[in-house]
Amino acid sequence: MSKISCPLEKDVLKGMASGNLEPGLTEHKTDCPVCKESAAIHEWMNRFHAVSVETKGADIKLPDAEAIWEKAYAPHAYQPDKELVKKALRPLLIPQVLTYAAALVFIVYLVLSNLPGLRDFLNISPESLTIFTSTASMFKSIFKSFSTMAVPMGIALVSLTVFAVVSGIEQKRDLAGSK
Amino acid sequence: MNEYVKKLWKESFKGFYKKHSRSLWFYIYKTCGDEHMTDDILQEAFYRYLKAEPVKLNEFQQKAYLYKTAYRLIIDHIRKVKTEQDHLAEHPAFPGDGYETGKEREISMDIDMEKTFGVLKPKERNLLWLAYVEGYSHKEIARITDSKEKSIKVQLFRIKQKFGGILRQKGYTGEESREQN
Numbered sequence: 001m002s003k004i005s006c007p008l009e010k011d012v013l014k015g016m017a018s019g020n021l022e023p024g025l026t027e028h029k030t031d032c033p034v035c036k037e038s039a040a041i042h043e044w045m046n047r048f049h050a051v052s053v054e055t056k057g058a059d060i061k062l063p064d065a066e067a068i069w070e071k072a073y074a075p076h077a078y079q080p081d082k083e084l085v086k087k088a089l090r091p092l093l094i095p096q097v098l099t100y101a102a103a104l105v106f107i108v109y110l111v112l113s114n115l116p117g118l119r120d121f122l123n124i125s126p127e128s129l130t131i132f133t134s135t136a137s138m139f140k141s142i143f144k145s146f147s148t149m150a151v152p153m154g155i156a157l158v159s160l161t162v163f164a165v166v167s168g169i170e171q172k173r174d175l176a177g178s179k
Numbered sequence: 180m181n182e183y184v185k186k187l188w189k190e191s192f193k194g195f196y197k198k199h200s201r202s203l204w205f206y207i208y209k210t211c212g213d214e215h216m217t218d219d220i221l222q223e224a225f226y227r228y229l230k231a232e233p234v235k236l237n238e239f240q241q242k243a244y245l246y247k248t249a250y251r252l253i254i255d256h257i258r259k260v261k262t263e264q265d266h267l268a269e270h271p272a273f274p275g276d277g278y279e280t281g282k283e284r285e286i287s288m289d290i291d292m293e294k295t296f297g298v299l300k301p302k303e304r305n306l307l308w309l310a311y312v313e314g315y316s317h318k319e320i321a322r323i324t325d326s327k328e329k330s331i332k333v334q335l336f337r338i339k340q341k342f343g344g345i346l347r348q349k350g351y352t353g354e355e356s357r358e359q360n
Contacts, residue, residue, distance in 0.1 A: 004336045010316070017314055037343045044346055045311035048292045052205060055289045060204055063222045065196040069189055072229035 006034040095163040102155035210305045224249040247323045303338045
């Protein structure tokens with residue numbers, strides 16, 4: 001058999017599978033070495049399959065579809081324990097909130113401390129900035145004893161301290177719980 | 180996925196499972212030759228199919244996806260066996276090799292056919308099954324086995340030559356010798 005394939009092989013196999021092989025293809029099947037070999041294998045394979053189904057088919061105990069569905073979609077299969085997640089994330093929650101608050105305070109401080117410059121940049125009339133200028137002067141009086149760099153550093157230090165304290169408390173709670 | 184879609188998907192899955200689970204079981208069994216492993220692979224293949232939620236694919240594509248998953252699991256299984264027992268890699272345990280018990284053993288024709296098919300390597304059995312029992316084209320087999328279409332064409336040609344030779348040795352040449360096998 002020198003040919004790798006035959007253009008009619010597909011049709012021959014299709015006809016054989018449907019049990020309705022055209023007379024022309026039946027003739028070709030016996031003449032063409034590729035199709036002859038394929039047809040013999042096709043016939044043997046399908047007979048093998050049919051015999052296996054006959055002898056083994058009734059014995060096969062397929063897994064229950066419902067059980068596979070449950071395995072894939074049962075709530076516990078893909079949803080983590082909410083309580084555990086909450087517990088694990090608790091030490092991070094307070095520092096996170098504090099960091100956001102500190103960032104907000106720092107931004108307000110930066111805006112208010114640079115108010116004259118911003119006013120010129122945004123071209124805002126001094127009258128409309130009365131509230132802001134008074135708030136700015138209040139902030140200046142609060143922060144006048146600190147240098148500009150001391151403020152963000154102080155905020156970071158406070159956040160870290162709170163984080164350490166909260167983590168320590170959580171650890172103690174866990175130890176007490178495990179006992 | 181909302182509850183209504185989930186309900187529809189569940190019904191669709193049950194129908195799909197009923198239609199294809201048996202043929203998939205035979206495909207896995209005839210390729211890997213281990214009944215317990217077949218059950219495990221079948222379950223895992225359907226589980227992965229559900230996890231992938233291939234609802235956008237048509238039924239034929241879904242079936243191909245399932246066979247592809249099963250094929251990968253079979254390959255993993257064969258590799259595992261290869262690592263554990265090197266001698267089994269050459270001729271992985273197959274029902275016809277003599278370890279299987281049950282009804283099949285009692286039917287001599289089936290055992291003879293199992294032995295004939297068991298001579299082939301798992302990959303060869305897999306390709307023959309996909310091409311001749313499942314009726315997949317070269318292109319579809321290439322997609323299932325992550326190979327190139329041309330490579331499948333050449334491989335199938337070689338397997339056909341090899342298996343054709345084995346069948347001829349056994350006296351099987353086609354319709355006229357059906358009764359002999």
